Amino acid sequence: MNPARRIAFEVIRAVHESDSYANLLLPSKLAQARLGKADAGLATELSYGTLRLQGYYDRVLQLAVDRPLAKVDPDVLDVLRLGAHQLLGMRIAPHAAVDESAALVGLVGKRSATGFVNGVLRTLARSSPEQWQERALAGLDGDARLAVRDAHPLWIVEAFRDALTAEGRAAELAALLEADNEPPRVSLVALPGLAAPAEVGEPGGVSPIAARSAGGDPAGDPVVASGRARVQDEGSQLAALALSRARPIRAGERWLDMCAGPGGKAAVLASEAAGAGATLLGNEAIPARAQLVRNALAVLPDPPEVVVGDGRRFGEGDERFDRILLDAPCTGLGALRRRPEARWRKQPSDVAALSKLQGELLDAAIQALAPGGVVAYVTCSPHLAETREVIAGAWARHPGLVALDTPAVVQAIATRALELPAALHVQLWPHRHGTDAMFIQLLGAGSGPH
Ligand SMILES: C[S@@+](CC[C@H](N)C(=O)[O-])C[C@H]1O[C@@H](n2cnc3c(N)ncnc32)[C@H](O)[C@@H]1O
Numbered sequence: 001m002n003p004a005r006r007i008a009f010e011v012i013r014a015v016h017e018s019d020s021y022a023n024l025l026l027p028s029k030l031a032q033a034r035l036g037k038a039d040a041g042l043a044t045e046l047s048y049g050t051l052r053l054q055g056y057y058d059r060v061l062q063l064a065v066d067r068p069l070a071k072v073d074p075d076v077l078d079v080l081r082l083g084a085h086q087l088l089g090m091r092i093a094p095h096a097a098v099d100e101s102a103a104l105v106g107l108v109g110k111r112s113a114t115g116f117v118n119g120v121l122r123t124l125a126r127s128s129p130e131q132w133q134e135r136a137l138a139g140l141d142g143d144a145r146l147a148v149r150d151a152h153p154l155w156i157v158e159a160f161r162d163a164l165t166a167e168g169r170a171a172e173l174a175a176l177l178e179a180d181n182e183p184p185r186v187s188l189v190a191l192p193g194l195a196a197p198a199e200v201g202e203p204g205g206v207s208p209i210a211a212r213s214a215g216g217d218p219a220g221d222p223v224v225a226s227g228r229a230r231v232q233d234e235g236s237q238l239a240a241l242a243l244s245r246a247r248p249i250r251a252g253e254r255w256l257d258m259c260a261g262p263g264g265k266a267a268v269l270a271s272e273a274a275g276a277g278a279t280l281l282g283n284e285a286i287p288a289r290a291q292l293v294r295n296a297l298a299v300l301p302d303p304p305e306v307v308v309g310d311g312r313r314f315g316e317g318d319e320r321f322d323r324i325l326l327d328a329p330c331t332g333l334g335a336l337r338r339r340p341e342a343r344w345r346k347q348p349s350d351v352a353a354l355s356k357l358q359g360e361l362l363d364a365a366i367q368a369l370a371p372g373g374v375v376a377y378v379t380c381s382p383h384l385a386e387t388r389e390v391i392a393g394a395w396a397r398h399p400g401l402v403a404l405d406t407p408a409v410v411q412a413i414a415t416r417a418l419e420l421p422a423a424l425h426v427q428l429w430p431h432r433h434g435t436d437a438m439f440i441q442l443l444g445a446g447s448g449p450h
Helices: 003-018 022-033 037-052 054-064 074-089 094-107 111-126 129-137 142-149 154-165 170-180 234-244 264-274 287-297 349-367 388-397 406-413
Strands: 187-190 210-212 229-231 254-257 279-284 305-308 321-327 369-379 439-444
Touching: 003 022, 003 037, 003 074, 003 094, 022 037, 037 054, 037 074, 054 074, 054 111, 054 129, 054 142, 074 094, 074 111, 074 129, 094 111, 129 142, 142 154, 142 170, 154 170, 187 264, 234 264, 234 321, 234 369, 234 406, 234 439, 254 264, 264 279, 264 287, 264 321, 279 287, 287 305, 321 349, 349 369, 349 388, 369 388, 388 439, 406 439
Parallel strands: 254 279, 254 321, 279 305, 321 369
Antiparallel strands: 187 210, 187 229, 369 439
16 A cells, blocks of 8 residues: 555544644654655645545535444544545545555554445445535535535634625635635745845745745755745735834834744844844743744844743833734634644634733733834734734723734735735735735834834
């Protein structure tokens, strides 16, 4: 058997059994197994594709299995899901998909289920993917239909609909869901002052410091290996630059990255600060993640200090900052294309707890702002409760708070015209901008020079 199927199975099992993250586990398994490029690509498509579309495959499998899927042995169910992805998503020849799945179920110690797996997958193979889709969608309409067809939990579809409707763009919902199912291109950031984008690839799409990797493992590029360039979504790049380039930097400015782990944006901010005589302080609540920030900043000639603590303590003391990045802990609904299983793991109940924390962190950031300073409130979620509603709450609590024209700032930074709604915040989208769905709002304290 091709080792790619076995590896894909192990990754899917670990995701379901021990809450592993596929995008962290798969690379280490691929390296361990020393798979060639083609087999590594196959293992990636098998595992990520199966996990992404799991809700859809479960609906189809339930049409072909005579008992509730919850009653199917978990190992066997994951073999079936992998088989379904090969037949319906990858259009692998039916005999190969069925035979390999039957072999796999034996290999993972469930030989007694070989006949069952054979039977179910043969049933799937007897109809075309289009026919299965028709059956799976029968009786569904509206968002419930989109949720099954594009394999997203309904509450996430509804949250996306609300966010797009708030821009008058509800018609883009299907395009957004489809974009979430496309693996993103690897984008790299060349840290300002340390590397130029042309050193690592073609110039990027929207960020002036981005490069598109030529393919292959970016870690093999010497500039990436040196830490002067690294993998980073272009939306994250624009979010960091929105703060550092919101206005000219005065030498001696003090900057704070309040929730810095693992340090992607901190590295961009620190490079920008170093080039203009400003200093950055990194803060992170979790010690291990603070260490990742230190590692991320180690490439700088004079690496910024990184402290461990709850960001909500800022503002209590006398320390004030001219620029503060609050890249808040969030649901991450804007980066689903990057994390294959994430959509099935998140719960609607996550949102309320996070938006409360986001509001408290934003209060602290506003308190800690020096006169005339700027806060960038950023999330990689477009959920209104984590974006506009957090900002609206802060306005209600801080009468002097001013929303800066963030689209004007981001547009001046971007390499091409961005389609942005008429508002004071920026909401980026995978389907429209090719970035994660980052939300960016620049805020000023309302006194001092703007
Ligand atoms: C969205 S991530 C930040 C990503 C980071 N800016 C980057 O670009 O690499 C949010 C971070 O906030 C941290 N965090 C959560 N609660 C926090 C708190 N109360 N104070 C400070 N950091 C917190 C999380 O551990 C996580 O590392």
